[in-house]
Amino acid sequence: MISENTYRFVEPLFDCVDLGAIEVKGRPEPVNAYQVIGLKAEPGQVRGLAGLESPMVGRDEELATLIQLCETVRAGLGRAVLIIGEPGLGKTRLITEWKYAVTRIGHEPSTQWAEGHGLSYGQGLAYHLIIDLIQSLVPIPAGAGEPEICNFIQSYAEDLFGDSALEVYPYLCHLLSMQLEGPALEQVRSLDPQARQAQYLASLRRLLLALAAHGPLVIILEDLHWADPSSVELLIKLLPLALEAPILFCLVTRPEVDAPGWKLVTTAREIMGGGLTEMTIEALSDVDSRQLVANLLEIEALPDDVRTHILHKAEGNPFFVEEVIRMLIDRGAIIQENGNWIAGTKIEEVDIPDNLQSLLLARIDRLPDEVKHTLRVAAVIGRQFPLRVLEQVLVGEETA
Numbered sequence: 001m002i003s004e005n006t007y008r009f010v011e012p013l014f015d016c017v018d019l020g021a022i023e024v025k026g027r028p029e030p031v032n033a034y035q036v037i038g039l040k041a042e043p044g045q046v047r048g049l050a051g052l053e054s055p056m057v058g059r060d061e062e063l064a065t066l067i068q069l070c071e072t073v074r075a076g077l078g079r080a081v082l083i084i085g086e087p088g089l090g091k092t093r094l095i096t097e098w099k100y101a102v103t104r105i106g107h108e109p110s111t112q113w114a115e116g117h118g119l120s121y122g123q124g125l126a127y128h129l130i131i132d133l134i135q136s137l138v139p140i141p142a143g144a145g146e147p148e149i150c151n152f153i154q155s156y157a158e159d160l161f162g163d164s165a166l167e168v169y170p171y172l173c174h175l176l177s178m179q180l181e182g183p184a185l186e187q188v189r190s191l192d193p194q195a196r197q198a199q200y201l202a203s204l205r206r207l208l209l210a211l212a213a214h215g216p217l218v219i220i221l222e223d224l225h226w227a228d229p230s231s232v233e234l235l236i237k238l239l240p241l242a243l244e245a246p247i248l249f250c251l252v253t254r255p256e257v258d259a260p261g262w263k264l265v266t267t268a269r270e271i272m273g274g275g276l277t278e279m280t281i282e283a284l285s286d287v288d289s290r291q292l293v294a295n296l297l298e299i300e301a302l303p304d305d306v307r308t309h310i311l312h313k314a315e316g317n318p319f320f321v322e323e324v325i326r327m328l329i330d331r332g333a334i335i336q337e338n339g340n341w342i343a344g345t346k347i348e349e350v351d352i353p354d355n356l357q358s359l360l361l362a363r364i365d366r367l368p369d370e371v372k373h374t375l376r377v378a379a380v381i382g383r384q385f386p387l388r389v390l391e392q393v394l395v396g397e398e399t400a
């Protein structure tokens, strides 16, 4: 069971049932509670504001360049593009709009899209980015269990490679940590780790080339600043495929030059020559930021100094703009009346934090004490931990 506060973060990814208001020990008023039923088939957006949306402002030039790159690849040439920018400036949004625009244009042969994402806790998870990419390249049916996935990958490889499928699918399955059987298992087992890694690379090369033979292939590698070193090593060796096949590698990262993933950026600069496009996502201009606030909130009564204040603190970061507005809504400084947002009387009193970190800290500060305590204990345990450990520490405290 989860509370209203948590519901907002859980709801985009999980199906929940509203249990209505219930009495909670230590709370003067009933709290709205929800029961989590299970994972959503199609995950929703975690960022952004429900009911408050803005079309993408600015970024016209970047979008046009990306669309043009798809045309180049459709004409048979491989390319690479770097999209580099600080958190919250809109890298992911730009890519979403790009895919949407290219799909809407609908040229034949249609562009094939595959994506692998770095995970915030993933630098120590070997091959996590590659695994995510394979799951996007191979259309594994949703909800399939382990034996079905293996069978699916096998028949998919047989369609693509005929008799030589056995050189490909065992390694893809092995990367996905699937239980293999028979000759496939024997084959993978007989190799030492180095030889196995060479086979991972060979099978991925064959897969990418086979797909690119059907039409233009775009491979988006998102949040590379979180990529694990083993994925990066493989990707560095896959990148040269763009020199021989209509593949567009799109490398998306924060400007973190010490992250393992940055090696992929330097490799692209070394080998791609004129086939590399570099894009730096800058803060939104004043005019665009103003437009963004106007699109999100059509509030006539939003006092001018509050508007200017939001814009000043956000420094052109759209994520910050959204979060400030969310905070104003949470605190009742902006209220919805007959479907319109209006500024409440408290709007002048709300202190807008200076940066994203303080904004998030301020949000934590307003959580119920118990939740805050859990968060503090979790932060001490580390960035990544099994839930069990957190439970044990908290229970240990209670009985101590």
Ligand SMILES: Nc1ncnc2c1ncn2[C@@H]1O[C@H](COP(=O)(O)OP(=O)(O)O)[C@@H](O)[C@H]1O
Residues within 6 Å of the ligand: 047, 048, 049, 054, 055, 056, 057, 058, 059, 085, 086, 087, 088, 089, 090, 091, 092, 093, 094, 292, 318, 319, 322
């Ligand atoms: N140019 C833009 N116009 C409107 N909203 C934007 C724009 N860029 C980003 N956003 C919104 O700001 C939030 C953060 O953007 P996101 O793409 O997740 O940033 P990044 O991937 O760079 O960390 C998202 O909710 C996104 O929809």
Ligand SMILES: [Mg+2]
Residues within 6 Å of the ligand: 091, 092, 093
């Ligand atoms: Mg992003």
